[in-house]
Amino acid sequence: MKLGLHYWNYAKPAEPIEIGPTLRETALIAEQSGVAAFSVMDHYFQMEASAPAEEPMLEAYTTLGYVAALTSRMSLGVLVTGVMYRHPGLLAKIVTSLDVLSGGRARLGIGASWYEREQRGLGVPVVPVAERFERLEETLQICLQMWSGKVEEYHGQYYQLTETLNSPPAITSPHPMIMIGGGGEKKTLRLVAKYGDACNLFATSPEDVARKLDILREHCATEGRDYDSIVKTALAVRPPLADVDGWLAYVEQLAGLGITEVQTMPERNPVEFATELAEKVLPRLASIG
Structure with a gap:
């Protein structure tokens, strides 16, 4: 452990x-x-x-x-990382910079942002929960595209990039670990199955963690993803x-x-x-x- x-x-x-x-x-x-x-x-x-x-x-x-x-x-x-706090292209660049300067030790931990007081206080856009998850999926797609080495356009519902140039590339191969945090059963764990290298669960009890992992396994089956390839982590409260x-x-x-x-x-x-x-x-x- x-x-x-x-x-x-x-x-x-x-x-x-x-x-x-x-x-x-x-x-x-x-x-x-x-x-x-x-x-x-x-x-x-x-x-x-x-x-x-x-x-x-x-x-x-x-x-x-x-x-x-x-x-x-x-x-x-x-x-x-709260998905609303940084533009996806800049976030990929920030994590890449950390990876290069740390010798390949960066992770991208990401989830749907939630703390509205700080968002309103500092002028960060507050959007409905459903939109946050849609933006989260686009952010994951953008980060993966930038880390793929492909310099192409990206056109999503919320984000449009004309040139996903990312130089220098990350040291970690194929890219920094993507850890998706949260235990939302319909959206968060589906995104883990589709895009994540790791999940991070809130370990309130072993029973709750077991249930979340069972649901993640179901999403992996739907997405055609090897459940065992996903690193399972937990925040022990x-x-x-x-x-x-x-x-x-x-x-x-x-x-x-x-x-x-x-x-x-x-x-x-x-x-x-x-x-x-x-x-x-x-x-x-x-x-x-």
Whole structure:
């Protein structure tokens, strides 16, 4: 079982001068201890369900570029990019740039954006949910076309590109991993089956994950896709350090369902969290799966 560290809170400590050094130290501890993937959120305001919107928040790809310069092994991605936040052609270019500068470690984590307060606050268009998913599918098509090396036109309902030039190309072959986040049964999991290299599920319970994977298997059959070719990952909402034995048992259940990577989120100072994770969790996680 691989472990991903999802860095979601920049408020511990909250002083702007401390944000960079804290992020740096956390990333280095994660890299040295064997964490496989490092991810950040794609938000501009902190999520109100978790903390006040006014708490510090950094732009995702700028942050990953900083982490890329500090590390050499961990994969780097956004969990997950909101489809409305960047034009698809520019998004493909951004992820390609991260892949080149990181030596082939970029992932494209993507999903339908949802946080309307930050969108309205910063002038990002707010469109109906159905349209967001239609735009998500076109975005996936555009990214794949740009990563294919074909310099052609693209004409969709929402996006029109006259020249999908992408130079330099991504280092990762055939392209950076496309991880589609979310468990929507009719649309999101269908897009995983059709376009995704990986899924990312919200692991509220092993039973819920099992049901989502069964539905993904059905979509794969419909799309003629090999279900086993899709990497299954999950964001583990259960905190690992409060009950390490219980958390590892929970992860073992996820592994039994086919999950090969779990992401965990610091619930305290991230340097302290990463240090304890390295000491108490990672040595035991290697035997799972």
